[in-house]
Amino acid sequence: MKSLLLRLCFAAALLLASVSGASAADSKLVVAFLPKSKGNAYFLSCKAGADKAAKELGVELLFDGPTDSNAAKQNEIVENWITLGVDVIAVAAENREGISTALRKAQKQGIKVLTYDADAMPDARSFFVNQATPEGIGYALMDEAARLLNSEGEFAVITASLTAANQREWQKHIEARLKDKYPKMKLVAVRPCDDLKDKAQSEATALMSANPNLKLILAICSPGVPGAAEAVKQAGKTGKVKVIGLGLPNENKRYVHEGVTDSVILWNTGDLGYLTIYAGIALAKGELKPGAKSFKAGALGTFAIAGDNILLGKPFIFNKGNIDQFDF
Amino acid sequence: MKRYFRELSVVAALGAVLLGLAIFAPAFFQPQPLLSLVTREAPTLVVACGMALVIICRQIDISVGSMFSVCSVCAGLLAARGWPLALVLPAAAALGAILGAVNGILVAGLRLPSIVVTLATMVTLRQGLNLVRQGEFVNLPDSVQWFGLSQSAGQWALVVAALALLIALGVAMRHLAIGRFVYAVGTDAEAARLAGIRPQLVTFLVFVFIGVLTGLAAMMNIAQSPQVQPLSGMGLELKVIAAVVVGGVAISGGRGNLWGAFAGLLLLACVAPALTHLHIEAYWEKAIQGAIILLAVVADGVRSRKGGGNT
Amino acid sequence: MNATGKRDWNALLLRHEMLLLYVLVAEWLFFYFAGTTTNRRGVIVGFGTLDRQFDILRHSCEIGLLALALTPVILTAGIDLSVGSLLGLCAILFGKFWHDGGLSIPVAAALALGCGAIGGGLNAALITTLRLPPLIVTLGTYSLFRGLAEAITHGAITYTDFPESFLFLGQERWLGLPTQAWLFLGVAAAVWVLVHRTTFGRSIRAIGFSPEGARYAGLPVNRRLALVYVLAGLIAALAAIIYTARLGQAKADAGTGYELFAITAVVLGGTSIFGGAGSVHGTLLGVAAIAVLKNGLACLPVVMRMNAAEEMSGLLTGALLLLALTVSVLPKILPTLRPKRHAG
Numbered sequence: 013m014k015s016l017l018l019r020l021c022f023a024a025a026l027l028l029a030s031v032s033g034a035s036a037a038d039s040k041l042v043v044a045f046l047p048k049s050k051g052n053a054y055f056l057s058c059k060a061g062a063d064k065a066a067k068e069l070g071v072e073l074l075f076d077g078p079t080d081s082n083a084a085k086q087n088e089i090v091e092n093w094i095t096l097g098v099d100v101i102a103v104a105a106e107n108r109e110g111i112s113t114a115l116r117k118a119q120k121q122g123i124k125v126l127t128y129d130a131d132a133m134p135d136a137r138s139f140f141v142n143q144a145t146p147e148g149i150g151y152a153l154m155d156e157a158a159r160l161l162n163s164e165g166e167f168a169v170i171t172a173s174l175t176a177a178n179q180r181e182w183q184k185h186i187e188a189r190l191k192d193k194y195p196k197m198k199l200v201a202v203r204p205c206d207d208l209k210d211k212a213q214s215e216a217t218a219l220m221s222a223n224p225n226l227k228l229i230l231a232i233c234s235p236g237v238p239g240a241a242e243a244v245k246q247a248g249k250t251g252k253v254k255v256i257g258l259g260l261p262n263e264n265k266r267y268v269h270e271g272v273t274d275s276v277i278l279w280n281t282g283d284l285g286y287l288t289i290y291a292g293i294a295l296a297k298g299e300l301k302p303g304a305k306s307f308k309a310g311a312l313g314t315f316a317i318a319g320d321n322i323l324l325g326k327p328f329i330f331n332k333g334n335i336d337q338f339d340f
Numbered sequence: 341m342k343r344y345f346r347e348l349s350v351v352a353a354l355g356a357v358l359l360g361l362a363i364f365a366p367a368f369f370q371p372q373p374l375l376s377l378v379t380r381e382a383p384t385l386v387v388a389c390g391m392a393l394v395i396i397c398r399q400i401d402i403s404v405g406s407m408f409s410v411c412s413v414c415a416g417l418l419a420a421r422g423w424p425l426a427l428v429l430p431a432a433a434a435l436g437a438i439l440g441a442v443n444g445i446l447v448a449g450l451r452l453p454s455i456v457v458t459l460a461t462m463v464t465l466r467q468g469l470n471l472v473r474q475g476e477f478v479n480l481p482d483s484v485q486w487f488g489l490s491q492s493a494g495q496w497a498l499v500v501a502a503l504a505l506l507i508a509l510g511v512a513m514r515h516l517a518i519g520r521f522v523y524a525v526g527t528d529a530e531a532a533r534l535a536g537i538r539p540q541l542v543t544f545l546v547f548v549f550i551g552v553l554t555g556l557a558a559m560m561n562i563a564q565s566p567q568v569q570p571l572s573g574m575g576l577e578l579k580v581i582a583a584v585v586v587g588g589v590a591i592s593g594g595r596g597n598l599w600g601a602f603a604g605l606l607l608l609a610c611v612a613p614a615l616t617h618l619h620i621e622a623y624w625e626k627a628i629q630g631a632i633i634l635l636a637v638v639a640d641g642v643r644s645r646k647g648g649g650n651t
Numbered sequence: 652m653n654a655t656g657k658r659d660w661n662a663l664l665l666r667h668e669m670l671l672l673y674v675l676v677a678e679w680l681f682f683y684f685a686g687t688t689t690n691r692r693g694v695i696v697g698f699g700t701l702d703r704q705f706d707i708l709r710h711s712c713e714i715g716l717l718a719l720a721l722t723p724v725i726l727t728a729g730i731d732l733s734v735g736s737l738l739g740l741c742a743i744l745f746g747k748f749w750h751d752g753g754l755s756i757p758v759a760a761a762l763a764l765g766c767g768a769i770g771g772g773l774n775a776a777l778i779t780t781l782r783l784p785p786l787i788v789t790l791g792t793y794s795l796f797r798g799l800a801e802a803i804t805h806g807a808i809t810y811t812d813f814p815e816s817f818l819f820l821g822q823e824r825w826l827g828l829p830t831q832a833w834l835f836l837g838v839a840a841a842v843w844v845l846v847h848r849t850t851f852g853r854s855i856r857a858i859g860f861s862p863e864g865a866r867y868a869g870l871p872v873n874r875r876l877a878l879v880y881v882l883a884g885l886i887a888a889l890a891a892i893i894y895t896a897r898l899g900q901a902k903a904d905a906g907t908g909y910e911l912f913a914i915t916a917v918v919l920g921g922t923s924i925f926g927g928a929g930s931v932h933g934t935l936l937g938v939a940a941i942a943v944l945k946n947g948l949a950c951l952p953v954v955m956r957m958n959a960a961e962e963m964s965g966l967l968t969g970a971l972l973l974l975a976l977t978v979s980v981l982p983k984i985l986p987t988l989r990p991k992r993h994a995g
Contacts, residue, residue, distance in 0.1 A: 174805070
């Protein structure tokens with residue numbers, strides 16, 4: 013009985029194997045692209061750019077990541093890719109030290125490693141495709157807030173979660189800039205929204221009633237911006253409490269046009285994905301070597317390289333005037 | 341009076357919090373923001389009512405958060421395709437009923453433990469939704485928000501609907517036969533069977549019912565904003581279970597009522613805005629919520645030890 | 652239930668574990684053939700490589716430990732939802748003792764283990780002295796432990812830069828196997844002996860079958876129960892140290908959601924959520940079945956092209972759990988259906 017069952021299982025396995033396996037033995041280069049969190053619209057728009065580049069270059073793109081921002085899962089996925097023997101791994105690191113162990117292992121096996129969005133330790137990768145430094149983002153957000161408030165008044169921050177590494181980093185630079193340049197502005201509260209738009213809406217409502225002099229809400233995670241905007245709109249405080257944040261144009265167009273959200277700050281995420289794939293393939297083919305000063309990425313043209321950072325350019329400010337030109 | 345001691349103690353705790361807020365942060369009580377905050381909790385209340393029934397029936401349903409997301413996204417997609425609200429609303433409720441019925445068949449039909457069944461459906465639904473939607477927002481047509489009413493009318497409508505549902509269910513649980521059946525099954529299914537009740541049928545219906553309520557709650561939530569995020573509803577199960585338990589519904593079944601669950605929900609829902617109003621740092625939030633839950637169960641434990649409770 | 656009924660139940664159990672073993676073997680063979688390929692450079696890659704097998708083992712250690720911790724708990728008809736949060740809290744405390752307290756790694760680890768035991772002790776105290784339902788107590792401590800971890804670090808501090816000698820535990824191999832696997836196997840053996848070969852093990856099953864009966868039989872029910880939860884806390888703390896060593900960081904979100912995977916593994920392994928019946932080897936098979944599924948899927952070319960390894964593995968794990976449950980009750984349900992058919 014038992015041996016029969018076993019034999020059956022074995023036969024089934026063989027059958028399925030012959031159907032689905034052994035098809036990857038073609039000669040395309042394989043690039044693996046790891047986001048911090050997979051369902052996040054931000055990374056999906058990066059992927060759209062990466063897909064485009066992969067098609068132009070004729071390479072195979074693997075896209076996988078944790079469904080939540082989870083450092084442990086990122087390591088597991090990278091280690092899986094190592095045993096799959098991909099040619100290039102591009103990573104947005106959730107945790108600098110944590111991921112670096114896995115990346116060094118990949119490099120040892122001859123896999124080319126680069127990072128984008130958030131860097132790992134410098135010795136664990138060849139290049140970092142730098143969309144904007146955390147400092148650049150923090151400063152840009154704080155400067156935009158100050159510009160809207162004429163450098164005085166109260167504001168509050170809505171963050172994804174208290175533990176997310178990139179959020180902490182941006183917040184640190186926001187606070188540093190605040191201290192240095194804008195003594196008349198005051199940060200009254202930092203509230204987490206767990207990356208949930210609904211929760212951001214509730215938090216923003218409470219923030220406005222608790223702080224009657226609140227002039228601006230700064231949301232540094234993408235679901236937080238439309239959530240805060242909806243709360244402001246419902247409170248009838250459009251224009252009195254301004255909303256800005258890091259977010260995607262598509263999720264915020266409606267509020268920008270209604271005048272609730274003043275501006276959304278982001279770099280062109282599609283370009284970030286595109287540039288990352290081009291750089292990765294150039295690395296694998298030996299066209300891009302350490303010490304290069306510039307790099308040409310397909311249709312996007314030439315990018316400057318500073319040290320081992322490939323620079324995408326400054327973060328972009330989307331507002332009423334230009335937001336309709338973007339679709340991501 | 342003594343009979344409702346447990347519920348009254350939650351109300352007293354809630355009263356203390358509100359009093360503290362009235363003294364230290366009177367701004368909490370401005371009518372418009374308060375109405376908004378209450379409206380935000382209306383969908384949670386509806387799900388909590390269903391959860392109270394499930395727990396009174398000595399079952400549990402941890403798949404409500406995933407069901408909520410699935411119903412929200414599906415209702416949103418239908419609305420975005422131009423379905424009139426009059427059809428989207430029953431469709432959402434029907435979808436909830438179907439999902440609830442799956443749980444119900446597995447629990448009541450196959451006599452599987454509800455915590456494991458709903459754990460499995462929770463994971464399956466959530467990952468299925470992730471697979472299909474990849475986290476993309478659904479944009480809704482303008483007619484959906486506030487069901488086409490003005491904002492304040494819409495908010496009142498939602499709050500009144502949720503409260504009406506609470507009152508109707510609360511009364512039904514106390515005075516209608518079907519309500520008493522749920523208590524009977526939760527207290528002792530075998531005794532209920534001997535008394536002529538069909539326990540498996542009651543259990544099945546309770547699961548279908550929480551599905552319907554979750555579908556309705558999803559509608560009440562998407563009516564409050566012009567976009568649906570597929571993640572919405574994440575963690576909802578723990579929120580409502582905690583509210584129900586803090587409100588004095590015994591996890592061992594057969595004891596507690598909806599009024600207590602309502603008070604428990606208000607108490608827990610107060611924590612986050614209260615911290616904001618009292619300008620306390622956010623990182624204490626989870627610890628405080630955990631402490632409230634533990635305090636409530638410890639109170640239950642102490643009381644039943646003293647022989648005061650009717651476990 | 653008389654003696655015959657009990658023997659039937661045992662036979663059923665045996666069958667459940669054997670079935671799970673078939674599933675595991677079939678899974679493994681399937682992925683071995685379908686998930687192993689030769690890449691451009693002519694190197695064999697994918698699921699079939701030894702490296703991959705070791706990675707699977709390495710990644711399963713923490714969830715495996717939590718599942719081992721939960722097996723005795725569920726055998727007593729209890730549950731512990733707080734193990735994942737306790738893992739996070741212990742990881743933070745371990746980092747804090749070492750980094751801020753200036754203690755050496757072994758001392759910090761010992762203290763963290765002590766804190767784990769205290770955390771488990773808190774659950775135990777509430778459950779036994781007040782006779783509260785474990786589900787609710789541990790739901791409370793689930794929030795509390797995670798909340799404390801966030802409060803201690805303000806959510807912001809991440810402890811890193813652990814010494815190489817400590818990271819060896821999580822990232823290197825020792826005697827051929829990933830270092831932490833030895834700890835995991837040791838704990839597995841210890842828990843197996845405890846559950847299957849001692850009077851303690853018998854008594855927790857007895858408590859799971861009927862706490863009142865066990866009490867009348869003169870068993871110190873409260874003390875046994877307390878010990879089970881303290882043990883769970885201790886093992887969660889050990890998992891915290893291994894987790895920290897594997898990732899080289901201690902952060903307040905460590906182990907989020909692990910409790911669900913661990914419970915799934917235990918139940919998949921055939922332990923009844925109503926207590927009394929189940930086994931440690933079943934749990935180990937459950938952990939393995941989930942780990943192989945998850946890692947194997949990520950090696951399948953089809954799934955890779957769909958970019959859906961994460962979601963597919965969650966979906967299939969849920970489905971597998973439902974299937975296992977249904978299969979486990981079929982022998983009980985079918986006889987009750989047949990008479991009805993005759994009657995109708």
